[in-house]
Amino acid sequence: MGTITQLPFDAIAGFADAAPQITEVTVAERRRYRTIWISDVHLGTRGCNAEMLIDFLDHVDSEQMYLVGDIFDGWQLKKRFFWPATHNDIVWRIMKRAKRGTRITYIPGNHDEMFRQFTGLDFGGVKIRRQAIHTTADGRRLLVLHGDEFDAITLSHRWLAHAGDLAYHVMMTLNRWVNVWRRAFNLPYWSLSKYAKHKVKNAVEFISNFEEIVAREARARGVDGVVAGHIHTADQRHIDGIDYYNDGDWVEGCTALVEHEDGRMEILHWASAIAARGEARAAAETRRAA
């Protein structure tokens, strides 16, 4: 894994000092949150919705931020090197936040497991940890982890995981083309696999299995809740007295989990946020014209 292990790490070192290709947008005031969780960005793949994430990062801010794994996709990078300027820009924005004082914790997932060897280190203000405990403003203790540690339990056969991986990549390619087509016709972003996940019985079973197993682990650890990623399905619900949260992904759903100043949690659907911004702008123009 030699070169891949080195690659993002060497590149990251001088990052905050360089300039991004997509200039940071200056909005009058960024939405402020106490905490932001994002995961499953899959930098280094065509599936990564980099523009949407750049827009998100330019419109929100927080005291603390958790990167809940699969930020980079080392598996894909190893197969075929793909690293456009927009992916650099995301790393730049994250390092810049750390420099500006956001406390950032990076919990590598299974696709960026090459970073796990740096667990315990602080890198340019980014703490690399295997798991973390987050205390909310209303005093709840949340276990933060990626979630692949439960794959052995949720997937009884290894080949099933690979079949799932292949199906997933086919789905992502389709998703990309559907959205290129939709954009050409000025239609908003739409997630094919999100749609499929609700239709396919096995996927639904897999997701609920995962959620229950993660919640069970949280209970065993004596915490009030858990924040995970990995399954690319944003959710917020109670499972037998445990607060279960999943921050989703930036491949199809384009979601983040946020904590407000009072400890209230919310899932942000960024495609909807962008659409709402467009509608507000159109409404303002109509008012001006009237």
Ligand SMILES: [Mn+2]
């Ligand atoms: Mn994962």
